[in-house]
Amino acid sequence: MNYIFFVVKAAIEDFRRNKTQTFLTSLGILIGVFAVVMLTALGLGLKQYINDQFAALGKSTLFVAPGKILSGGRFNTTSSLTSIKFDNRDLLRLKRLKEVKEISPIFSKQTTVKSERKSEDSTIFFASEAFFDINGFKIQKGRFFDKNDINKKAKVVVLGPKIAEKLFGTIEAAIDQKVTANSVNFTVIGITESRGGGGFGGPDYDSCMFSPYTTGFIFNPEKNYSRFAIKFDESYSVSQVKEAIKKEFLKRYDEDSFSIIEPGDILSAVNSIFGVLNIVLVAIASISLLVGGIGIMNIMFVTVSDKTKEIGVRRAIGARKKDILVQFIIESTILSIFGGFLGLFLAFIGTLVVRKFFPAYIDIQSVILALGVSSAIGMIFGVLPAKKAADLEPVEAIRYE
């Protein structure tokens, strides 16, 4: 205990006297820990965001989409580009099923929309009134479109809050205004509440627009649908409903040309992708930790040379090889942990900054991991220089000038 105190105190006093050198040496570890913790924080935030988005989807929801989207719990990479499209016949078949409570056909169009003052690129989702409920949307101002609007093929549109602000300046100003897409005039009847995030993979619903699917046939004369969103009767189990839909669709399509997806399936597939992505990113960031470790090793070799005389003195007054070894390993470990702490601190600040426009958070595991890894690096990369120090012959060391 006393021994450790002496070693730590001497090391810290040393670092205090060589502040610049100490900082530069631990910079490598600092950057490495910063990168790893930051990337983990972003990964965690992203995962949290996606999970929240899926949590917004109500229970007893299913999606039917063309093509084989998932296979074995992962996104299918081989045959995702299937050419079939759903149509009104499919919609009617699904509507007839007793298990299906609500259904929305969905297709979307990317287009430029114009208000009187601005034009913006956006995506219009054409769907039925059930779409909002199934996807967990909430209205902020005005109203959603309803069955009546669907039947009348009303040229009305519900805007996401971001696109509303872009086109009209404020959300309040958007209501009852006109927007034009491909020369078709729509009246804004409502603004959704923000769902946050967006911009990575999934649709950023805040920047999208929603309109009755019947109205959308103007842009879609073949009346094709890219998917169906279904809310089913809760008295049936998911597998029962899936089975019923499957039976119906197999009459028309073969098994590989459509998918019935539970939100949970997509969630786990997305999570597994981000899991892998995160591991790859962290692995790349870890290279800088390695480089940092080499930097520490390098400076420790210099330190050992500088302290040859001191090593000789310590040996003369009774230090064993082991004592010298431990001394230098502790020194490099402190150096590395110092860098680790600074990196962690920076990552903490970085997370706070990034949070304003991207979900990110640091969990206790990454803190432990960062400090654990940096102390391990200090120890491992300190071994060789410390071994060199310990193996100095006492008489050679004490003679050294």
Next chain:
Amino acid sequence: MIKFRNVWKIYKLDGDVEYQALKGVNLEIKEGEFVSITGPSGSGKSTLMHLIGLLDKPTKGEIFINGKNVTYLTDDQLSTLRNEFVGFVFQQFNLIPKLTVLENILLPTIYARKKLKYDPKKKALDLIKKFGLGGKERSYPNKISGGQQQRVAILRALIMEPKLILADEPTGNLDSKTGVEIMNLLKALNEKEGITVVLVTHEPDIAAYGKRMIRIKDGKITKN
């Protein structure tokens, strides 16, 4: 207490060239003695001192301490012996710059393997007071004078209550007045505490403090 039996120290230089630093030295130092080892530079007196201080091993011959052959001890055993048996005082003081006076004095105790019979901190503070360094406990070595530094070094040598103090040119970096003070201090330790002192020096008036003189030249003892 210390006995050399036909001790040789041979350094291998480039290729097959050898340099014989000590050529069959026989020597005995008894407990309580004050011995000065003198000789010109290159005579082998440093080598002799390193061997007495157990910092080096002889190429041939044997060394006994208190009747025990220490020639073949392991590195760890020699370290322990250096820690408990010898106190070193160097020409350059060789204090650790980033440790305070008190910490420097305590340094040997952190390497102690045996249980100390006293509280090292209390003992160190007592010594500091007794040797006129009161108030300097928390000072760093570069903030005190050379004479004070050498006194700290002597206290560091004393903290483990050694049987032997090995002083290598202890006055070499001091002015003559301070040098005399340090020598009187060593003399007092020898006379009052009964600590054996081995002094290595090339200055005759410093060597004169010794009660016995060993002269060495070309690796051989010429006068004992």
